[in-house]
Amino acid sequence: MKVRKKLTVTFILIVLIPLVLVFLVTKLYTYVQTKDLEETYEFESSHSAYENIVFFNKYLSKVYTSTRDEINKNVDNLKKIEYIEEINEKLEKENSFIVLKEQDNVIYVGKNKVDKVVETIKNNKVSDKNIYLVTLINGEKKYLIKQLTFETREKRINNVYVVTELDSLIPQRADMIMTTFISILFILIVTAICITSWIYLNFVYPIEKTREVAENIKDGNLDYDAKVFKEKDDEIARLNDALDQIRKKLKANAQDKVNDEKENRALISNIAHDLKTPITAVKGYAEGIIDGVANSPEKVERYIKTIYNKANDMDSLINELTLYSKIDNNRIPYNFAKLNVKEYYNDCIEEISLDLENRGLGLAYYNYADDDTIIIADPEQLNRVINNIVGNSVKYMDKASGFLNIRVKDVGDYVQTEIEDNGKGISQKDLPYVFDRFYRADASRNSATGGSGIGLSIVKKIVEDHGGRIWVTSKEGYGTTMYFIIRKYQEVQDE
Structure with missing residues (x-):
């Protein structure tokens, strides 16, 4: 019941209950007095005041008349x-x-x-x-x-x-005026108690419980059950429900903050571990050159190249961390442009193929899009998506004859990219979490497979910011396929 309706009912009860009770008490008094008259003077009455007056008029007139007549006879x-x-x-x-x-x-x-x-x-x-x-x-x-x-x-x-x-x-038990006054006073007191109880239960108590909820939320007790009025549907119940929603959101935000802090600590730990490995290698090879261990030009060149590669790994890790910080604050800088799918992917795959060849991995590339297919994307960030996925495949490749298939398809309003590898694959229990921040399917860390755990979360964020979607299929021991789609650019036809 709404508060307005409750107030209306309260007003009606305040007016109606005393009137009804006074009427009933009056009827009761009339009934008792009439019954006494009937028993005392042996007459039948229909309990109407008029009939009683008529009876007493006749009764008293009879006494007066009989006395007058008798004295007149013997004055x-x-x-x-x-x-x-x-x-x-x-x-x-x-x-x-x-x-x-x-x-x-x-x-x-x-x-x-x-x-x-x-x-x-x-x-x-x-x-x-x-x-x-x-x-x-x-x-x-x-x-x-x-x-x-x-x-x-x-x-x-x-x-x-x-x-x-x-x-x-006239048989009266008490003075009628005083009795009536006391009765009305009693009725008003009882009515006031009943109405006060009604108001307390329907207004004061709910407001007090709602205040208690607000106090608990203010004090940070977010586990307090704020849903006090589960079956009511009035303004106070809706206010209570809103407070409960606020409590749940605050609790969720607090939990997210705790999780973020936990993830940040994990990130720092991961970054520290991942930086330590290449730094140790750089120091070792540099000392080898200084100490003369690299005693031939060829060996010096190999040491320097290793140092360079490790420095590149550190640079990539730092860039990834910087990008993650921008993602966390929704500040990734995008420079969208029209990209021809054929031309863009051909250039991108050419760069990837050289790196895979140096690593001894095979590559097959198929582009089924039309020559004039256009997408709107940031070329640098889209390149980051492809390279991160390919880098992940290379990182977890466990076969000597590693191989990647990259396919680009036209699927209606979207261009779909598929990157398939024949690596170690991902277990079904880990599959739903591969795009979560800091999640690493391989719990054991080493220099070959270590990582911050944010690469695929960055990929997912970039794809979604392009209006697309990304998903994965995998079979443990056989390989993994990553899919993502980017919406095609379509000219608006003038009518």
Whole structure:
């Protein structure tokens, strides 16, 4: 549920729950009071307030009427206390009593401890009119006072007051206003607790958990499970998911940094090892010349040539390291140009063939591309790709009759180059990793097969920067074939 919808639901609950509960409590009070009335006065009710009012109007009118009619028959008997007490006894059954006032003097009170009622009646001026439904509130007591006016034969005005105690007449368990107030207060408190709990569970708790996630990420605890709300789909859950993605990326970056440092240490170790071998050779041959071991012109020439070759190996290694540094920072300088596939590969293979011939290796070259096939490439970097692959084949050649096949093919929108050798091959377990930086299938290092382990990763980077792709197939003991494709240049036809 979205946060906006949750807020809407919260607002509706704040308004609706108290209204519903107040309505139910009111209905319950009405039901209880009505049942008490039914049991006390033995009448049937449909639980409507109007029906109850009608009933009490009739009930109280009956008490008033019966008292009036009886006194009218014997008005002169109002002088007799026995007669008045007899009427008062009948009224006591109806939760009422009599107060008799002659002229302005109260001469009879039918109940004790009703001073407020008597005082109210004393202050009431003598009137020849009947007063009905006069209400007196005395503290917590409720009284209904009805005045009956009679004139005796002596022309004396007597006022008979029928006083009904409403608290006794209507069975109430507590003061209705106070009970209602307490009930509403209780309902509001319960509603506030429920709504507060709802808000806490749906807003405060998720925000607090999200803050906890952010604190752990800030403190570098990237292994902390930040995916707290796995089944929710609201704004807070999406924020939590974003934080979890940040955590994963930071963790991946940290791991990459660790791996990079590890690889850099491996590179330094490899470079140190690979430089040490030719340097040792250079020093040895130079000392041989200085010490006179090379005691003939031919031997001196051979020593100098060896020194030169080792120096070239060191130069190649340093160039490779420099290029690797540029690759790592995406700063390889490219100078793209249109290259004729036939002409470019012919020149490139001519250079390679001389080197392979000097090493005693055979070469077969086939170019199946059309004479006008053009590619867009950096000639220097593409030459580096071909030479690195060929150099790798030569480095791992384990046969006396070593041989390379180089084929160039037209494959639709691409030109495909295949460089095949009959060397030692690559095992299937190593095949997926040959283009990874610092990966060397041959774990044992020696001067013949040693290397930095970055040559093929450089090749892959250059080919991909040309918009191409490179892959390899190999069979251990039989040889390896490297494939890479470069997109052909095509003229855009004007419409």
